[in-house]
Amino acid sequence: MKIIVGLGNPTKEYENTRHNVGFMVIDELMNKWSTPSMKQQFKGEVVKVKRNGEDIILLKPLTYMNLSGESLIQVMNFYKVPVEDVLVIYDDLDIPTGKLRLRQSGSAGGHNGIKSIIQHVQTQNFQRLRVGIDRDSRIPVVNYVLGKFTKEEKPLIDEGILQATQAIDVFIDKGFTAAMNQFN
Numbered sequence: 001m002k003i004i005v006g007l008g009n010p011t012k013e014y015e016n017t018r019h020n021v022g023f024m025v026i027d028e029l030m031n032k033w034s035t036p037s038m039k040q041q042f043k044g045e046v047v048k049v050k051r052n053g054e055d056i057i058l059l060k061p062l063t064y065m066n067l068s069g070e071s072l073i074q075v076m077n078f079y080k081v082p083v084e085d086v087l088v089i090y091d092d093l094d095i096p097t098g099k100l101r102l103r104q105s106g107s108a109g110g111h112n113g114i115k116s117i118i119q120h121v122q123t124q125n126f127q128r129l130r131v132g133i134d135r136d137s138r139i140p141v142v143n144y145v146l147g148k149f150t151k152e153e154k155p156l157i158d159e160g161i162l163q164a165t166q167a168i169d170v171f172i173d174k175g176f177t178a179a180m181n182q183f184n
Helices: 018-033 065-079 114-119 140-144 154-174 175-183
Strands: 002-008 039-041 043-051 052-059 087-094 100-101 126-130
Touching: 002 018, 002 065, 002 100, 002 175, 018 052, 018 126, 018 154, 043 065, 043 154, 052 065, 065 114, 087 114, 087 154, 100 154, 100 175, 114 154, 126 154, 154 175
Parallel strands: 002 052, 002 087, 087 126
Antiparallel strands: 039 043, 043 052, 100 126
């Protein structure tokens, strides 16, 4: 069993903002896989699906970004999923818009959602799929990440989200190393 968790903020106010790329990837994955609707539990929205004979849990924490770990740890504990079988999808300011980086561990790098996950799972050793949102030095970081993609950025992020779903398929079929080799 694997957990694929996309980070973001709930409510219409944050829909389609740069900080919600994790949610956007989960939504695209659900569309691609034709999954049933998510249910609210574990302080998040959750759906369990089968892919190639394996149970996959898709999770969108509804705790707001800074408390994402609260939702994830509840799902991990309930389903007894070890941290090695968790993939966290989130936005990254230091990667060009729509580009992907997969890593097996690392620090939070200033990302509050990742800080929360590290705090709750008590390790930095979990798989990550980072989707680039770039940065704009003229706009304060908090305003930038909570802003929507520009007309110029939209095709780049749409392509990045599509590639992220492809990377997740490779992760499920062939493992994380194969996904890293193909998409980094």
